[in-house]
Amino acid sequence: MKKTLLIYMALILFFGIAIALILHYGTFLENPLFSEVIAPAASLPTTIGDTFLKQLHHPLPLLLIQFIVIMIVTRLFGYLVSFVAQPTVVGEILAGIILGPSLLGALFPDMFISLFPKESLGNLHLISQLGLIFFMFVVGMELDFDKIKKQSSASVFISHVSIIFPFFLGVALTYWLYPIFAPKNITFIPFALFIGIAMSITAFPVLARIIKEKNIGDTRYGSMAITCAAADDVTAWYILALIIAFSISGSIASSFILLLLIALYVIVMFYVIRPLLAKIGHSQSERLSMNGMSIIIVLLLLSSLATEAIGVHALFGAFMAGAMMPSSAVSRLKELIAPRLEYVSLLVLLPLFFALTGLRSEIGLLNSVDAWLICGGIIVIAVFGKLFGSALASKYMGFSWRDSFALGILMNTRGLMELVVLNIGYEMGILSTELFTMFVVMALATTIMTGPFLNLITRGFKENxxxxxxxxxxxxxxxxxxxxxxxxxxxxxxxxxxxxxxxxxxxxxxxxxxxxxxxxxxxxxxxxxxxxxxxxEGKTPLNKTMLRVDDVVSSALSIAENDWKRQAKLSFSPDVPPLNADIALLHLAIGNLLDNAFKYGDEVSVEITSAFNEITLLICNNGDLPSADTITTLGNLPGRLDNSEGKPGSGIGLRLSKKIIEVHGGTLTITLENDRFCAHVTLRSES
Structure with missing residues (x-):
C-alpha cells in the first residue's frame, strides 16, 4: 500500500512539473504584438463579478433562471389556491399573470426586463410549445373513441348544444367587438369564427380532475359531464382545425385543398397509425421498453409535424396522436405512458406556457371603466352560453333542474384548454393584446366559479x-x-x-x-x-317521569343477561339522585348499549356514579374489541360496530341510544381504554 502511494505521488509530481515547463516555454512562441491588444488586467474580485453577471445574461443561464422562477411561483400558487378549493390550474394561471407585465412588470420594471428580456421570449415559446405537444398528447389519450361512439343520444344532444349555443353567442358578440378590437389585417369571418370557438371550449382535463376531487363521478350529472366534455373536446378541436384552415387560406380553392389535406391526414391516422399503435400496445402490454417508447414519441412528433406543415397547428396533431392510442380494454399502453409524460409536461414544461400567457396578458391595458365593462360582458355571455346551453339541453333530455344546472356549471369550466386556443389565436394575429387579456380573464373567472357554484347548487347532494x-x-x-x-x-x-x-x-x-x-x-x-x-319525523314527545337510573339499568341488565346467558358485574353509588326522564326510551337506550357490550366481548361491567347532580353510567367489556378505526367512525352516520368474529351490527341501536340520551340533555361517548371497550353516558339530574 505504501509503495503504491509513493508511485502515485511521484507520477503526479513528475507530470505536473512537465506540464508547467511546457506552458512556460510555450509563451515564448507568442506574437510580440499580441500583448499590446490585451486589455489591462483588472482586479480579481471585479473580474469574477463581471464574468458572473455576464454569464447569467447568456441564453442558457438566463433560461435556467427563468425555469427556476417560473416553476417555484407556479407550484406555490397552485398549492395556495388549494386552500380555497380551487384546481391547481387556477393558481398556475394567476402565477403567469403575476410574473408578466400586469404585476411584476408594473411594480418592478427593471427586474422584469432583466428576468424576461424580449429576446429570450422566443426560447420560452418554443420550449412551452414542446410542453403543450406532450400535454395535448396526454389529453388525447384520456379520450376513448370507443366510448364516445357508444354515447347515448342524450350526451350527444347535450354536448352539441353546449357547443353551438355559445358559438352562436360568440359570433353575435363579434359584430360588436370587431370594430373595436380586431387587428387591421384580419377580416371579419375568421375573427368571428375564432371568437365563437373560444366561447365554446370546455377544459376536459380540468373538469375530470374537479369531478374526481369532489367525488361526484358516480352522480348522473358528473358522469354525463365527463362524457359531454370528451365529445366537446373532439368536436371543438375539429372545428378549430377547420377555422385555422379557413383563416390561413386566401381563397375558396385554397380552403378546399387544406380541407382535403386534413381529411387525408385523419384517414392516415385512423387506418395506418392507429393499427400500428395497437400492435405496439399488444407487444408492450406488460412493460414498455425504451424502443417502444421511442417509436411512440417519434409518431407523436411526426403527427405534430404533419398538422403544422398542413397549416392547422402542431397541437392538433399531438391531440390526434393521443386519441389514436389503443383503449385501456385492449392494452395498458396508456397507463404505462401517461405518468411518464405527465411529469415532464405538467411539472417542467407546461409552467412555461402559463408564464408566457402571463407575459402576453397586460391587465394594465384594461385601464378604463369601458374596458372592464366589455370584459365583464364577455364573461357574462360566456357563462350564459355554456352554462345555460348545457343546462337547458339537459333539462330537455329529462334531467332535474338541479342536475341540469350542476352539469351546466361543470361544462362552463374552461381552464387550460381555453388558454391553448387563445394563444393560437394570438400567434396567428387574430386576437389583439387587449382582447387576448380580456379572454384570459374570462378563462380564469369561469374556472374559479366552478367550485363555489357547484357547491351552491349541489349543497344537498352530499347529504342525500x-x-x-x-x-x-x-x-x-x-x-x-x-x-x-x-x-x-x-x-x-x-x-x-x-x-x-x-x-x-x-x-x-x-x-x-x-x-x-x-x-x-x-x-x-x-x-x-x-x-x-x-x-x-320529529314525533317523539318525551313522557317524562321521576325515576331512578339504577332501577332502569338493573331491569335492562336483567333482560340482557337472560338473552346472552351471561352475568355482568354491577356497581352503583347509593346516593344516585333521581332523574326526570322517559322511562321507556331510556330503557331502550341502555338495553342497546348492554346488548353491544355482551355481543362484542365478555366480562361486562356496569358502573353508576354521581357527582354534583351529574349521573355517569359506564358500560365496559373486554374480549374481541372493535378496532380503533371503527371507534373513530361511530360518531358519523352510518357508523356501526363490527369485530373480527364477523358480528356486524346495523348501527341503528347505537345511533338511537345516542339520540335518546341527547334529547334528555346527556352525552354518549365510545372509547377504548385499558384494553376495554366502554360506553360513557352522562345525564344531569334536576334535583
Missing part, C-alpha cells in the same frame, strides 16, 4: 348521497338481523309442528327457547326502527 348510502347499508344489515331470527323461529316451529319428528322433551324445550329468543331479538330490532322513525 349519505342518506342513500346509509339507507342501503341499513337495509342490507337489517335484512340480516331480521332474517336470521326469523329463519330460526320458522325452523324450530316447523320441527315442533311436524308429526313425523319424535322429539325428546329437552329438544322441545330448546326449540321453544329458540322461538322465544328469536322473537325477542326481532322485537328489539322493530322497537329500534319504530322509535328511530319517530325521531326522524
Amino acid at each position: 348521497k349519505v342518506v342513500e348510502t346509509m339507507q342501503k347499508s341499513l337495509i342490507d344489515l337489517l335484512s340480516h338481523e331480521l332474517r336470521t331470527p326469523l329463519t330460526l323461529i320458522r325452523g324450530a316451529a316447523g320441527n315442533l309442528s311436524n308429526p313425523q319428528f319424535t322429539l325428546a322433551e329437552k329438544d322441545k324445550e330448546e326449540m321453544v327457547q329458540t322461538i322465544v329468543e328469536g322473537s325477542r331479538r326481532m322485537e328489539k330490532v322493530i322497537d329500534n326502527l319504530l322509535v328511530n322513525a319517530r325521531f326522524r
Whole structure:
C-alpha cells in the first residue's frame, strides 16, 4: 500500500512539473504584438463579478433562471389556491399573470426586463410549445373513441348544444367587438369564427380532475359531464382545425385543398397509425421498453409535424396522436405512458406556457371603466352560453333542474384548454393584446366559479348521497338481523309442528327457547326502527317521569343477561339522585348499549356514579374489541360496530341510544381504554 502511494505521488509530481515547463516555454512562441491588444488586467474580485453577471445574461443561464422562477411561483400558487378549493390550474394561471407585465412588470420594471428580456421570449415559446405537444398528447389519450361512439343520444344532444349555443353567442358578440378590437389585417369571418370557438371550449382535463376531487363521478350529472366534455373536446378541436384552415387560406380553392389535406391526414391516422399503435400496445402490454417508447414519441412528433406543415397547428396533431392510442380494454399502453409524460409536461414544461400567457396578458391595458365593462360582458355571455346551453339541453333530455344546472356549471369550466386556443389565436394575429387579456380573464373567472357554484347548487347532494348510502347499508344489515331470527323461529316451529319428528322433551324445550329468543331479538330490532322513525319525523314527545337510573339499568341488565346467558358485574353509588326522564326510551337506550357490550366481548361491567347532580353510567367489556378505526367512525352516520368474529351490527341501536340520551340533555361517548371497550353516558339530574 505504501509503495503504491509513493508511485502515485511521484507520477503526479513528475507530470505536473512537465506540464508547467511546457506552458512556460510555450509563451515564448507568442506574437510580440499580441500583448499590446490585451486589455489591462483588472482586479480579481471585479473580474469574477463581471464574468458572473455576464454569464447569467447568456441564453442558457438566463433560461435556467427563468425555469427556476417560473416553476417555484407556479407550484406555490397552485398549492395556495388549494386552500380555497380551487384546481391547481387556477393558481398556475394567476402565477403567469403575476410574473408578466400586469404585476411584476408594473411594480418592478427593471427586474422584469432583466428576468424576461424580449429576446429570450422566443426560447420560452418554443420550449412551452414542446410542453403543450406532450400535454395535448396526454389529453388525447384520456379520450376513448370507443366510448364516445357508444354515447347515448342524450350526451350527444347535450354536448352539441353546449357547443353551438355559445358559438352562436360568440359570433353575435363579434359584430360588436370587431370594430373595436380586431387587428387591421384580419377580416371579419375568421375573427368571428375564432371568437365563437373560444366561447365554446370546455377544459376536459380540468373538469375530470374537479369531478374526481369532489367525488361526484358516480352522480348522473358528473358522469354525463365527463362524457359531454370528451365529445366537446373532439368536436371543438375539429372545428378549430377547420377555422385555422379557413383563416390561413386566401381563397375558396385554397380552403378546399387544406380541407382535403386534413381529411387525408385523419384517414392516415385512423387506418395506418392507429393499427400500428395497437400492435405496439399488444407487444408492450406488460412493460414498455425504451424502443417502444421511442417509436411512440417519434409518431407523436411526426403527427405534430404533419398538422403544422398542413397549416392547422402542431397541437392538433399531438391531440390526434393521443386519441389514436389503443383503449385501456385492449392494452395498458396508456397507463404505462401517461405518468411518464405527465411529469415532464405538467411539472417542467407546461409552467412555461402559463408564464408566457402571463407575459402576453397586460391587465394594465384594461385601464378604463369601458374596458372592464366589455370584459365583464364577455364573461357574462360566456357563462350564459355554456352554462345555460348545457343546462337547458339537459333539462330537455329529462334531467332535474338541479342536475341540469350542476352539469351546466361543470361544462362552463374552461381552464387550460381555453388558454391553448387563445394563444393560437394570438400567434396567428387574430386576437389583439387587449382582447387576448380580456379572454384570459374570462378563462380564469369561469374556472374559479366552478367550485363555489357547484357547491351552491349541489349543497344537498352530499347529504342525500349519505342518506342513500346509509339507507342501503341499513337495509342490507337489517335484512340480516331480521332474517336470521326469523329463519330460526320458522325452523324450530316447523320441527315442533311436524308429526313425523319424535322429539325428546329437552329438544322441545330448546326449540321453544329458540322461538322465544328469536322473537325477542326481532322485537328489539322493530322497537329500534319504530322509535328511530319517530325521531326522524320529529314525533317523539318525551313522557317524562321521576325515576331512578339504577332501577332502569338493573331491569335492562336483567333482560340482557337472560338473552346472552351471561352475568355482568354491577356497581352503583347509593346516593344516585333521581332523574326526570322517559322511562321507556331510556330503557331502550341502555338495553342497546348492554346488548353491544355482551355481543362484542365478555366480562361486562356496569358502573353508576354521581357527582354534583351529574349521573355517569359506564358500560365496559373486554374480549374481541372493535378496532380503533371503527371507534373513530361511530360518531358519523352510518357508523356501526363490527369485530373480527364477523358480528356486524346495523348501527341503528347505537345511533338511537345516542339520540335518546341527547334529547334528555346527556352525552354518549365510545372509547377504548385499558384494553376495554366502554360506553360513557352522562345525564344531569334536576334535583
